[in-house]
Amino acid sequence: MPEIRWDWLQRHADDIQIMTVQHLEITGLSMALALAVALPVAVAVRNRRVPFAVAAGVADVLYTIPSLALFALLLPYTDIGRTPAVIGLAAYALSMIVRNTVVGLRGVPAVVRDAAVGQGLTPRQVLVRVELPLALPAIMTGVRLATVSTVGIATVAAFVGGGGLGELIWDKGIQREMFLTPILAGTVLTTALAIALDALLAGAQWLLTPWARRGRT
Amino acid sequence: MxxxxxxxxxxxxxxxxxxxxxxxxxxxxxxxxxxxxxxxxxxxxxxxxxxxxxxxxxxxxxxxxxxxxxxxxxxxxxxxxxxxxxxxxxxxxxxxxxxxxxxxxxxxxxxxxxxxxxxxxxxxxxxxxxxxxxxxxxxxxxxxxxxxxxxxxxxxxxxxxxxxxxxxxxxxxxxxxxxxxxxxxxxxxxxxxxxxxxxxxxxxxxxxxxxxxxxxxxxxxxxxxxxxxxxxxxxxxxxxxxxxxxxxxxxxxxxxxxxLKGLALTRLEDLDLPPAPTVRRGEAGGDVRDRVASGTLVPIGGAVLATGDDGHPLRWVPVAAIGDRVEATPGRTEPLLSPVTTLRDALSALFEAGASHGVVVDGAGRAVAVADVATIGGGLAAPAEKAGDA
Structure with a gap:
């Protein structure tokens, strides 16, 4: 095991910090875009078999495209930089969010829906006040899975000039005759980010679903 | 109503x-x-x-x-x-x-x-x-x-x-x-x-x-x-x-x-039930005996129902056992029935408790009447009357 060059890390601490923030920004923007697309799609197809199969199928196909190729394919339509990275990462997250959201929405007991409609909630109120809150645990499962995988794949964003910790691993490490220190630092930071974000989301879920932790004793 | x-x-x-x-x-x-x-x-x-x-x-x-x-x-x-x-x-x-x-x-x-x-x-x-x-x-x-x-x-x-x-x-x-x-x-x-x-x-x-x-x-x-x-x-x-x-x-x-199902149509309140023979805890024994003698208090099987100050039934006390004052600790007065209990449920409760009579209590838990098997059985004729006002 070669020595880690702590002095190099110290000298580049500012750069590393900027890349870490960039990485978080890319991840956050990607998840926001993915949610903005996936939630309405999931809501629209939740009660229909064929449209759901089509939406889930398209999302699955996107998920199977190799990440390098996907970013490259986007380049003719966008400039180099953050945009192709965010679009590509959001595309990857769609499948997990759409599928989990639909599972959650379909898991709302029919009797709860019937009672809600019977009390005089409009279809829109049933969706917003009943179905979405009750689907929240499943939606959060999808968001957490997608976030963790996005943090990892986001390292590839460096190839389309998106910045982030991929830059640390690729530009500073691999391209400099496998200079190990930045490669290791980038890897450790990426993993730490993934774990931290997952824990953060788990905490948010805990706060948002007080009913789920109170059962009959 | x-x-x-x-x-x-x-x-x-x-x-x-x-x-x-x-x-x-x-x-x-x-x-x-x-x-x-x-x-x-x-x-x-x-x-x-x-x-x-x-x-x-x-x-x-x-x-x-x-x-x-x-x-x-x-x-x-x-x-x-x-x-x-x-x-x-x-x-x-x-x-x-x-x-x-x-x-x-x-x-x-x-x-x-x-x-x-x-x-x-x-x-x-x-x-x-x-x-x-x-x-x-x-x-x-x-x-x-x-x-x-x-x-x-x-x-x-x-x-x-x-x-x-x-x-x-x-x-x-x-x-x-x-x-x-x-x-x-x-x-x-x-x-x-x-x-x-x-x-x-x-x-x-x-x-x-x-x-x-x-x-x-x-x-x-x-x-x-x-x-x-x-x-x-x-x-x-x-x-x-x-x-x-x-x-x-x-x-x-x-x-x-x-x-038999007709029994479920009549409620205890529809019957002419005798009032509960209640005495207050602490009431003077002489007063109780006077009330019995004058007929304003009618013991059941020689016993009267002792209640607390709030009118809640405490236990049955034989008149003969009352000394200077009515003394009573909470005991068994079940089954307690409500005025809206149906005759069928009342009978069932009595049979279940092995009791010949039960105490009817009002919404506040005060003893108001006594219901016994014979009176309830007499209610069998009631459904026809009920049909008129339903």
Whole structure:
């Protein structure tokens, strides 16, 4: 095991910090875009078999495209930089969010829906006040899975000039005759980010679903 | 309502009840007629039980009233207004809806669940809170203990009480109840039925109640609608239904023991029960003996009922055993009966306790009367009288 060059890390601490923030920004923007697309799609197809199969199928196909190729394919339509990275990462997250959201929405007991409609909630109120809150645990499962995988794949964003910790691993490490220190630092930071974000989301879920932790004793 | 104690009577104008009328209501699914030309009228404030075997169309009929199902033909009127005159969601906010599986919103607290309809109706927050507390108290769930709980923390019976409070919250003139008490155990069911009847006296709504249980129907209904294969086969007050079934199907359905079932039609308060021979704890023994001698206190089997200062029964004390003062520690006075207990339930309670008589207590737990087996048995003649005023 070669020595880690702590002095190099110290000298580049500012750069590393900027890349870490960039990485978080890319991840956050990607998840926001993915949610903005996936939630309405999931809501629209939740009660229909064929449209759901089509939406889930398209999302699955996107998920199977190799990440390098996907970013490259986007380049003719966008400039180099953050945009192709965010679009590509959001595309990857769609499948997990759409599928989990639909599972959650379909898991709302029919009797709860019937009672809600019977009390005089409009279809829109049933969706917003009943179905979405009750689907929240499943939606959060999808968001957490997608976030963790996005943090990892986001390292590839460096190839389309998106910045982030991929830059640390690729530009500073691999391209400099496998200079190990930045490669290791980038890897450790990426993993730490993934774990931290997952824990953060788990905490948010805990706060948002007080009913789920109170059962009959 | 005759016989209702003044304390239970709501302030005038505070209660709304509407007349429900079904005219030739029909629901067709392909070639099948789920409900076939159903016509009936439920007067304001009355309980109508729709009963019949599975698939007879009773639930379909109920769900057409709040437009969860739209009829193929016919019309449904509440206080003379067709239910289709308003958007379905608006209509439903004015119709209480209680179902077997309750269907509380699991992510909302008990208080938030009960507040559902008032909030949909746009009530001010200052009005919703007190209303929720009032209703929880009404259904026997002290708001301090239950308002902030989640449905998953309640028993089935408690959940159904919340369901009832939720349905009443918007003060609807009409309540629809689809087998509301069938999913709970028999003891809880019996208690919920009795509590519902007490509630209904305090707040007389028009109620349409679906049941498959003739005993429940007899107990709850002012009028019973027996359905078979989508058609109404008999529409009559319970006593009439038991005494004079329209055809063999109804006779079979009400069962061979319909004379016994008649016992469920009369309540203890309908009988002329002797007052409880009560003495206060601490009362002078001489006074007690004087009252017995003058006939104003009539011991039962030589014993009188000692009560606390609050009138709650403590135990039976033989007159002969009373010295200077009435001394009594709480003992066995069961079974305790309520004035609204049916003769059938009262007899059952007496047999179960192996007692020849029970103490009737009022809403505050004060001993008011004594019911014994012979008096209750004498009530067998009563159903015919009840038929007149139902």
């Amino acid at each position: 005759p016989g209702t104690p003044a304390t239970d009577a709501p302030p005038p104008g505070d209660v709304r009840a509407g007349t429900l009328e079904l005219r030739g209501v029909t629901k067709r699914y392909g070639p099948t007629l789920a409900v076939d030309d159903l016509s009936l009228t439920v007067p304001a404030g009355k309980v109508c039980v729709l009963i019949g075997p599975s698939g007879c169309g009773k639930t379909t009929a109920l769900r057409m009233i709040n437009r969860l199902i739209e009829p193929t033909a016919g019309e449904i009127l509440i206080d003379g207004t067709d239910v289709r005159r308003r958007p379905a969601a608006r209509l439903r906010r004015e119709i209480g809806y209680v179902i077997q599986q309750v269907g509380l919103l699991p992510h909302l607290t008990v208080a938030q669940n009960v507040a559902t309809v008032p909030r949909l109706l746009g009530w001010a927050k200052a009005r919703v809170g007190p209303r929720v507390d009032e209703l929880l108290a009404l259904v026997g769930l002290p708001p301090g203990d239950y308002a902030r709980r989640y449905p998953a923390e309640l028993s089935g019976g408690q959940q159904q009480r919340v369901g009832l409070a939720r349905a009443l919250a918007g003060d609807p003139p009409l309540m629809l109840m689809d087998e509301p008490f069938s999913a709970v155990d028999p003891i809880t069911r019996e208690r919920l039925q009795t509590d519902f009847l007490r509630l209904h006296r305090a707040v007389p709504k028009t109620v349409v109640f679906v049941s498959h249980d003739i005993d429940e129907a007899v107990k709850m209904a002012d009028v019973i609608a027996v359905m078979r294969a989508g058609r109404l086969v008999q529409f009559a007050p319970p006593a009439e239904l038991l005494a004079d079934p329209a055809d063999e199907f109804v006779a079979d359905f009400v069962g061979a023991d319909r004379a």
